[in-house]
Amino acid sequence: MLFPGILAAVLLLLTSVHAQSSYSAAPSSSAGSGSVAGNAGGPDANGKYQISAEGIRANFIPYGASISNLFINDTHGIERDIVLGFNNATYYSIDRQHPHLGGVPGRYANRIKNSSFEIDGTTYNVLPNENNNNDTLHGGPNGWDWRNWTVVAHTTSSITFSLVDPDGSQGFPGEVISYVTYSLAPYQWNFKMVALATTKKTPIMLSSHTYWNLDGFQNPSTPTALNYSLYLPYSGQRIGTDGILIPNGTILPDQPGSVNDFWSAPKQIGANFSAPEALGNCGTGCTGYDTCFLVNREQDGPYDWREKGPVATLGSPFSGIQVDVYSDQQAFQVYTCSGQNGSLALKNTQGFFNDTSNHPRVVEKYGCVVMEVEDWIDAINQPEWQRSKRNIFGPGDDPYVLEASYNFSVNKTLAAMYHG
Numbered sequence: 001m002l003f004p005g006i007l008a009a010v011l012l013l014l015t016s017v018h019a020q021s022s023y024s025a026a027p028s029s030s031a032g033s034g035s036v037a038g039n040a041g042g043p044d045a046n047g048k049y050q051i052s053a054e055g056i057r058a059n060f061i062p063y064g065a066s067i068s069n070l071f072i073n074d075t076h077g078i079e080r081d082i083v084l085g086f087n088n089a090t091y092y093s094i095d096r097q098h099p100h101l102g103g104v105p106g107r108y109a110n111r112i113k114n115s116s117f118e119i120d121g122t123t124y125n126v127l128p129n130e131n132n133n134n135d136t137l138h139g140g141p142n143g144w145d146w147r148n149w150t151v152v153a154h155t156t157s158s159i160t161f162s163l164v165d166p167d168g169s170q171g172f173p174g175e176v177i178s179y180v181t182y183s184l185a186p187y188q189w190n191f192k193m194v195a196l197a198t199t200k201k202t203p204i205m206l207s208s209h210t211y212w213n214l215d216g217f218q219n220p221s222t223p224t225a226l227n228y229s230l231y232l233p234y235s236g237q238r239i240g241t242d243g244i245l246i247p248n249g250t251i252l253p254d255q256p257g258s259v260n261d262f263w264s265a266p267k268q269i270g271a272n273f274s275a276p277e278a279l280g281n282c283g284t285g286c287t288g289y290d291t292c293f294l295v296n297r298e299q300d301g302p303y304d305w306r307e308k309g310p311v312a313t314l315g316s317p318f319s320g321i322q323v324d325v326y327s328d329q330q331a332f333q334v335y336t337c338s339g340q341n342g343s344l345a346l347k348n349t350q351g352f353f354n355d356t357s358n359h360p361r362v363v364e365k366y367g368c369v370v371m372e373v374e375d376w377i378d379a380i381n382q383p384e385w386q387r388s389k390r391n392i393f394g395p396g397d398d399p400y401v402l403e404a405s406y407n408f409s410v411n412k413t414l415a416a417m418y419h420g
C-alpha cells in the first residue's frame, strides 16, 4: 500500500508533468488520512467494492485491480454473474492456480520471448515464469495482477485503482505509475488504463484479463462456452505463434471458412473444433484458441473507436446475453479456456444450487472465454513490426493509454436459437 503522502506527491507529479496531454488523470482529491475519494461506502464483508448503473452491477477488488462479479439480466430477466472470480478478496492471494482472474496483467501483458528484450542497444532480462522458464507471462512471477492495488476513488458507479511499480521490478527498467478506472453506465462497462514511465524507457502493455461465461454456469445443457457466437469483424489476420505460444514474427491470414475465420461472419466458438487444423491452434497438443487477432480499421480513414463499431461481439444462445466490445486497441486476444480442467471452483453466485442432476460446481474445460483488448503481443521482440511507439514508453513520452467499452444487451434472435 502507498502512504497517503507519497500518493499525493504522485498525483501532483501526474497533473503537473503531464498537464498538456489530453487524458484526464486520476482524481486528485484522494490525498488525506487514508481516505478514498467518492465515499461510496468502502468494501463489503467479502472485501469487494460494488458499483452499479441501470441494468448492470459489478464488484471489484484491489488484488490485480480485478473485476470479481458482473451481473446482467438475461432473456428471461434472470440475473446472471457472467465473469469468473472468487467469493472474497482474500482468496485471490491464497489460490495457487492463479489463472489471472479478471485482473490487469502488467507491466507487459502476454508472453515475452526468452524473457528478454532490447531497448536502445541494451538487453534486459526479466524474470521467467512459464514453460520451464523459457518465457515471461503477464509481467512475471510477481506481475501487476499478483499485487493489491490502492483504491484512490470509489463512487456509486466508478472505481479507480493505482499502482507504483518500482525500477527493476521483475527485471524491467524504470518506475511505472499506473491508474485504472472502471465505470458503469446503463448496460455498459467502461475502462481506462493509464501508465507513465517516469524514469527510464520500458515496455508497457496492459489489458483486462476477464473470463466470461455468459450463462453464469447455469445452462442445463452444457457447462461449456462452445456454443457462444463470436464475431471479430476487423480481424482477418492473426499473429503466428510457436508451440508455446510465442510469436515467431509471422502475420497469418484468417482465410474465409478456415478455423481462425471469425471476421467474414459470426461463428460458434466450437464450430471448427473437429477440423484437423484446430489441433495445435492454441499451442502444442491444444485444440481451440489462444490467439492474438489483429484489428484492421484503417482503410476507411480516421475513426472514433467509440463509433466505429465493436471489435468483437460475443453472445450466448442460452442466456441471450451479448457483449459488444469497443476498444481503441489494435489487437484482440481470444482464449477458450482449454487449460481449465475442473479444478477451479465456481463462485457462490454461479452454477446450480439445489441441483438434482448434480452439475459439478467447477469450471470445466472450455467453460469460459477470455477476451483481451491489447496491442500486438511481444512486439518488443519483433522490431520489424514497427510498433515501438505503442510498446515502449519513457519519461517525456505521452502516457500509455488503453480504453474500452463493453456494451451488454439481450439478443432475442440469438436466444431464439436455443429457446425457439
Ligand SMILES: *[C@@H]1O[C@H](CO)[C@@H](O)[C@H](O)[C@H]1NC(C)=O
Pocket (backbone or CB within 6 Å): 054, 055, 056, 057, 071, 072, 073, 077, 078, 079
Ligand atoms: C434484474 O431485474 C430485476 C427485476 O427487474 C432487478 O431488480 C435487477 O436490478 C436487475 N438486475 C440488474 C443487474 O440490472
Ligand SMILES: *[C@@H]1O[C@H](CO)[C@@H](O)[C@H](O)[C@H]1NC(C)=O
Pocket (backbone or CB within 6 Å): 085, 086, 087, 088, 091, 347
Ligand atoms: C473465500 O472464497 C473462497 C473461494 O471462492 C472460498 O473457498 C472460501 O471459503 C471463502 N472464505 C470465506 C471466509 O468466506
Ligand SMILES: *[C@@H]1O[C@H](CO)[C@@H](O)[C@H](O)[C@H]1NC(C)=O
Pocket (backbone or CB within 6 Å): 047, 063, 089, 090, 093, 146, 147, 148
Ligand atoms: C491483498 O489484500 C488481501 C485483503 O483483501 C489480503 O488478504 C492479501 O494478503 C493481500 N495480498 C497481497 C499479495 O498483498
Ligand SMILES: *[C@@H]1O[C@H](CO)[C@@H](O)[C@H](O)[C@H]1NC(C)=O
Pocket (backbone or CB within 6 Å): 114, 116, 123, 125
Ligand atoms: C535468451 O536469453 C539469454 C539471456 O539473455 C541469452 O543468453 C540467450 O542467447 C537468449 N537465447 C535466444 C535464443 O535468444
Ligand SMILES: *[C@@H]1O[C@H](CO)[C@@H](O)[C@H](O)[C@H]1NC(C)=O
Pocket (backbone or CB within 6 Å): 131, 132, 133, 134, 244
Ligand atoms: C525450455 O527450456 C528447456 C531448457 O532450458 C528445454 O529443455 C525445454 O525443452 C524448453 N521448452 C519447454 C516447452 O519447456
Ligand SMILES: *[C@@H]1O[C@H](CO)[C@@H](O)[C@H](O)[C@H]1NC(C)=O
Pocket (backbone or CB within 6 Å): 221, 222, 227, 317, 418
Ligand atoms: C449447440 O449448437 C449446436 C449447433 O447449433 C446445436 O446442435 C446444439 O444443440 C447446441 N447445444 C447447446 C447445449 O446449446
Ligand SMILES: *[C@@H]1O[C@H](CO)[C@@H](O)[C@H](O)[C@H]1NC(C)=O
Pocket (backbone or CB within 6 Å): 240, 241, 242, 248, 249, 250
Ligand atoms: C510461425 O508460426 C506459424 C503458426 O504456427 C507457422 O504457420 C509458421 O510456419 C511459423 N513460421 C516460422 C518462420 O517459424
Ligand SMILES: *[C@@H]1O[C@H](CO)[C@@H](O)[C@H](O)[C@H]1NC(C)=O
Pocket (backbone or CB within 6 Å): 257, 258, 259, 267, 271, 272, 275
Ligand atoms: C468452420 O465452421 C464453419 C461454420 O460451421 C463452416 O462453414 C466451415 O466450413 C468450418 N471450417 C472448417 C475448416 O472446418
Ligand SMILES: *[C@@H]1O[C@H](CO)[C@@H](O)[C@H](O)[C@H]1NC(C)=O
Pocket (backbone or CB within 6 Å): 187, 188, 305, 306, 307, 326, 405, 407
Ligand atoms: C456502446 O458503446 C459505444 C462506445 O462507448 C457507445 O457509443 C454506444 O452508445 C453504446 N451503444 C449502446 C447500444 O449502448
Ligand SMILES: *[C@@H]1O[C@H](CO)[C@@H](O)[C@H](O)[C@H]1NC(C)=O
Pocket (backbone or CB within 6 Å): 097, 339, 340, 341, 342, 343
Ligand atoms: C488441472 O489444472 C490445474 C491448474 O492448471 C493443475 O494444477 C492441475 O494439475 C490440473 N489437474 C489435472 C488432473 O490435470
Ligand SMILES: *[C@@H]1O[C@H](CO)[C@@H](O)[C@H](O)[C@H]1NC(C)=O
Pocket (backbone or CB within 6 Å): 229, 266, 315, 322, 411, 412, 413, 414
Ligand atoms: C444477434 O445475434 C445474431 C446471431 O448471432 C446476429 O446475427 C445478430 O447480428 C445479433 N443482433 C445484434 C443486434 O447484434
Ligand SMILES: CC(=O)N[C@H]1CO[C@H](CO)[C@@H](O)[C@@H]1O
Pocket (backbone or CB within 6 Å): 353, 354
Ligand atoms: C429448497 C432448497 O433446498 N433451497 C435451497 C437452494 O439453495 C439455496 C442456496 O444454495 C439455499 O439457500 C436454499 O435453502
